[in-house]
Amino acid sequence: MPLALNEEQRMLRESTQAFLRDNANVGHFRELRDNGPGWVHSTEIWQALVDLGLSGLLVAEEFGGSGFGHLALGAVFEQMGRQLTPAPLLSSCVISASIIQEMGSVTLQQELLPSMVQGELLVVPAVQGGVVGDLQRADASLTDGTNGLRLNGTRRLVMDGLLADKFLVLASNSGEPESFRMVLVEASADGVQRTEARMIDSRCYADLVFTDCPVQELLSDRDAVEVGRAVFDKGSALIAAEMLGIAEELFERTMVYLREREQFGAKIGSFQALQHRAAKLYTELQLTRSAVVDALSALDEQRDDSRAAVSMAKSLANECCRLVASESVQMHGGIGVTDELDIGLYLKRSRVCQNLFGSTGYHNNRFASCHDF
Amino acid sequence: MTAQDYDTFRSETRQWLEENCPAAMRVTPRKDGSDNVFGGTQFEFQSAEQRLWLQRMAERGWTAPDWPAKYGGGGLDAQQTKILRQEMRALGCRDPLIGHGLWMLGPALLEYGNEQQKQQHIPDIVHGRIRWCQGYSEPGAGSDLASLRCRADDMGDHYLVNGQKCWTSDGDKADWMFCLVRTDSSGPKQQGISFVLFPMDTPGVSVRPVPLLTGQAHFCDTFLENVKVPKENLVGEEGQGWTIAKALLAHERKMMASMDDTMPAPPKSLRDYAVERFGTDEQGRIADVEIRRRVIDQMMRKKSLDLxxxxxxxxxxxxxxxxxxxTIFKYAGTEYQKRNTELFMDLQGIEGCRWDAENFPEESQFPTTWMNSLAFTIAGGSSEVQLNLIAKRALELPQE
Structure with missing residues (x-):
């Protein structure tokens, strides 16, 4: 159960950190936000991350990946959180790539995975808000007709939905638990309607409407819902890692401010009221880090308790981020609620992350049921 | 050592423990600590097994596994020590010996003591022959420990110590005291402090037990009146006491942070108590949603602390x-314990306040444990002092 990074993972962490700091930092994010269509994406940043090999960390070597694993990828997400780096890494290279590796035929894997790792093809899971919890939603249905399998329904707030070349959808013809199937939809297919959706973090989201869309089913002896749940765990743990990075960055920026800002003739960081609050945040950060690292490690080792570990990590990351973000705004005072300061950008992203891949309540419940209460 | 060596060590250790740890020493001790082994000249073993288990472990130095073997310690490295603890926990072996000598004075002596002091005191600690108490706090020096006033006057070959110490854990049962005294009051308060050792039966030493909320009297007021302390009992240099005290407090805090692990797990988990008391709904969830939420929070807290x-x-x-x-461990660990003992009581409902140990030995442990937990966020540097320390050391925030 490794809780410390090995040398290879540390090197990855450091090279990612150095690269993002110079090439895909919060300043770049702000620039993209202010000069873009209202949501943020950069093909240059995406290509650079691909060139660094970050798109293949969970993909097997035979498909062009490196199979480095979750702990390594978590270190990357943490750095992306620190720099607010926008990229369709989670949607395409974690969620979809994992589903295709688990359920796709060899032909499909060979067809899709290498170009996904190359960053040329984006396959995005069409799940509501990155999945709010319940995978077995009845809002999209499949029908078997004379002209093959067709998809009807809606999916809202689909992460990276505007960028997708293909969508992966978990849907059923009846809503019965066993009837769910995993299907691929061409984003350019007839009957796919996508509309831009704005969220407070200025990332890319789309509302989707499917009208009688032709689909390709992922035929596998694996249960589609079970695979969905396992992949949901990966998403939860990696979002938790991103949130850890966000919280660390917010905290460090706030500590710098406490050391510099003067009021009442003294540095405000010398006031015990603020020192104690800062020390409590630091404590929460340490505990959260351990939980996140443990969850990633559990996924790498396919441990029996990995679901409980993931839920604990996401729950703690949610609450830690909530606390650190609101305290960071508060300790910055008036300037904390201006758009000029980067603190607000982190606040907004962290707020969305709290609800991506399961809220605190959802994960608390799941943690308890893992422990049989 | 290679990974293979550690594996060998683990299997040999397990075998030795299985063969040498008496069955009675694998039964969960009482949560209120009343059947712990503290050693010392006044200690009365409650059973032959207790005595035997201490003897066997002490012979191997495993009461102090990571201390140097030349002073009677186990001579194990950090990984081996961890393995030993893991194996002991796996078999449910009790700690053969606990106390201030092992937790605090020993590590401080190994770091700051001279050769003669180590040879004199370390083996006695390992074997539990001498029980130590700590003379730190004073009526006017609690959280602000460095303002202590107990004075030691230089009389040539010895010091003459006068003053009062309080919160002396088990001062009435201890054989020796390690004590902070003021040898100089001219400079900054931290600089004139020295660290001395003396037997509790030295003329001029008197103790008075102070009953606590629990009804027990683990703490004493200690009065020092013209107590003669030979200079060879000065640890480190004169004026170096504050440095040693801080190092020693670090050991104390480390111990307190993981008090929960050194103490045996209660016979039933939080979850089990909660299910038993409140029942479950049709989905198997604890029926009382508020209690369920608290159990979840506490389990996550504990798990993340351990991790x-x-x-x-x-x-x-x-x-x-x-x-x-x-820097977070003492604060986070003791605050967790406080909330945990509170919840354990709540799980018993009104029965959780039962305190007749004779008729209800299990239930009556909970209030005692809870009251003790209130002391842990004060002793060894209160939570507020810990937060100051985190702000200063870890966060490097400006000081007034």
Missing amino acids: TQQRAFEEGMAGDIDMRMT
């Missing part, structure tokens, strides 16, 4: 640790 201790250990081994993180 953080483990992470510090592993990052240390990997040479990739930010030592600042260790």
